Amino acid sequence: xxxxxxxxxxxxxxxxxxxxxxxxxxxxxxxxxxxxxxxxxxxxxxxxxxxxxxxxxxxxxxxxxxxxxxxxxxxxxxxxxxxxxxxxxxxxxxxxxxxxxxxxxxxxxxxxxxxxxxxxxxxxxxxxxxxxxxxxxxxxxxxxxxxxxxxxxxxxxxxxxxxxxxxxxxxxxxxxxxxxxxxxxxxxxxxxxxxxxxxxxxxxxxxxxxxxxxxxxxxxxxxxxxxxxxxxxxxxxxxxxxxxxxxxxxxxxxxxxxxxxxxxxxxxxxxxxxxxxxxxxxxxxxxxxxxxxxxxxxxxx
Numbered sequence: 001x002x003x004x005x006x007x008x009x010x011x012x013x014x015x016x017x018x019x020x021x022x023x024x025x026x027x028x029x030x031x032x033x034x035x036x037x038x039x040x041x042x043x044x045x046x047x048x049x050x051x052x053x054x055x056x057x058x059x060x061x062x063x064x065x066x067x068x069x070x071x072x073x074x075x076x077x078x079x080x081x082x083x084x085x086x087x088x089x090x091x092x093x094x095x096x097x098x099x100x101x102x103x104x105x106x107x108x109x110x111x112x113x114x115x116x117x118x119x120x121x122x123x124x125x126x127x128x129x130x131x132x133x134x135x136x137x138x139x140x141x142x143x144x145x146x147x148x149x150x151x152x153x154x155x156x157x158x159x160x161x162x163x164x165x166x167x168x169x170x171x172x173x174x175x176x177x178x179x180x181x182x183x184x185x186x187x188x189x190x191x192x193x194x195x196x197x198x199x200x201x202x203x204x205x206x207x208x209x210x211x212x213x214x215x216x217x218x219x220x221x222x223x224x225x226x227x228x229x230x231x232x233x234x235x236x237x238x239x240x241x242x243x244x245x246x247x248x249x250x251x252x253x254x255x256x257x258x259x260x261x262x263x264x265x266x267x268x269x270x271x272x273x274x275x276x277x278x279x280x281x282x283x284x285x286x287x288x289x290x291x292x293x294x295x296x297x298x299x300x301x
Contacts (some may be wrong), residue, residue, distance in 0.1 A: 015115035026126030056246035066185030177226025
């Protein structure tokens with residue numbers, strides 16, 4: 001009987017070694033990189049809040065304050081060191097990778113393919129340009145992926161039956177909505193992803209319930225309620241510190257003009273994507289349909 005020689009790329013050890021090599025070479029450089037101008041602005045905003053200033057009045061910011069809140073907490077506890085921010089960014093990225101890996105495991109991915117995906121992240125993130133580090137897009141992914149993970153786990157169990165009562169369905173959905181709400185305060189674009197997740201999973205989540213339509217409505221209301229609670233708390237902070245009128249001016253006056261400018265610069269921004277992220281930017285276009293196919297073909301369904 002001929003001996004079976006395992007192919008090296010099907011082993012978990014080769015990608016694990018690749019991860020170690022990538023991190024050993026890249027992390028020292030990553031930790032010593034200068035921070036991007038966006039992060040410098042947010043650091044000034046965090047210092048302003050800690051010094052008793054009013055956000056949006058003293059520091060101009062075109063975005064929701066969630067990212068500034070996080071940086072204010074980090075700065076208040078650990079101080080203003082850029083290395084502290086880079087370590088915090090690594091913790092966030094490790095969390096994102098761990099959550100994606102967990103979802104991939106639930107979807108049936110083999111250990112080797114999961115480790116190769118981790119190796120891809122290890123070779124990408126530490127070596128990317130400074131502009132990609134410590135950005136709101138990455139940090140908002142943690143609560144968003146937690147919401148997705150919670151939803152996928154619920155899909156694998158009967159919903160609306162004895163194992164998940166009507167009240168429990170609502171509150172679990174509200175917990176998901178609260179996680180989405182936290183992500184919205186970091187960057188509101190996540191609303192589109194939250195809506196897509198609900199549309200793609202609502203039927204599967206409630207199909208075993210005695211009244212699927214009513215259960216789906218309860219699930220949707222729970223999502224909305226959880227998001228609204230987090231939203232109200234955030235608005236309450238803006239009002240309490242006196243930032244609300246300045247925030248409202250940014251949202252209603254400045255941001256619409258910025259949106260018009262972004263539309264005019266659409267093709268320029270597409271070209272910038274290819275400039276900032278080579279060679280991985282070449283995979284931006286096929287990654288979207290591949291992600292959709294993986295959702296439709298996922299094992300939990």
